[in-house]
Amino acid sequence: MPSEQELPLPPGPEWETVCRVCGYDDGAEPFWEAGWPNEGAICPCCDNEPSMNDVSVMALRELRGYWLGLGAPWRSPGSRPKNWDILEQVKHIPAEWR
Numbered sequence: 001m002p003s004e005q006e007l008p009l010p011p012g013p014e015w016e017t018v019c020r021v022c023g024y025d026d027g028a029e030p031f032w033e034a035g036w037p038n039e040g041a042i043c044p045c046c047d048n049e050p051s052m053n054d055v056s057v058m059a060l061r062e063l064r065g066y067w068l069g070l071g072a073p074w075r076s077p078g079s080r081p082k083n084w085d086i087l088e089q090v091k092h093i094p095a096e097w098r
Ligand SMILES: [Zn+2]
Pocket: 019, 020, 021, 022, 023, 024, 043, 044, 045, 046, 047, 048
């Protein structure tokens, strides 16, 4: 019988709706669900697709830097709020992923 230590722990939170790359959060569709990246829940803002890469703060910084370097384009421009404030949005990036 395997000990508890041999059971793989899920790498993420039960429920997380904020994008770790850009801070976008619609409060509805989770990027992480039941401990795992919700692949297919592509961020309408920065175009990040949740994956196991998103448990590395260095990888997230690289993705973020690339996105910012392009001028912070929206994947779905129609989802962009008229008064969008990028500096306000990036404040929502959880502290551990900044
Ligand atoms: Zn994003």
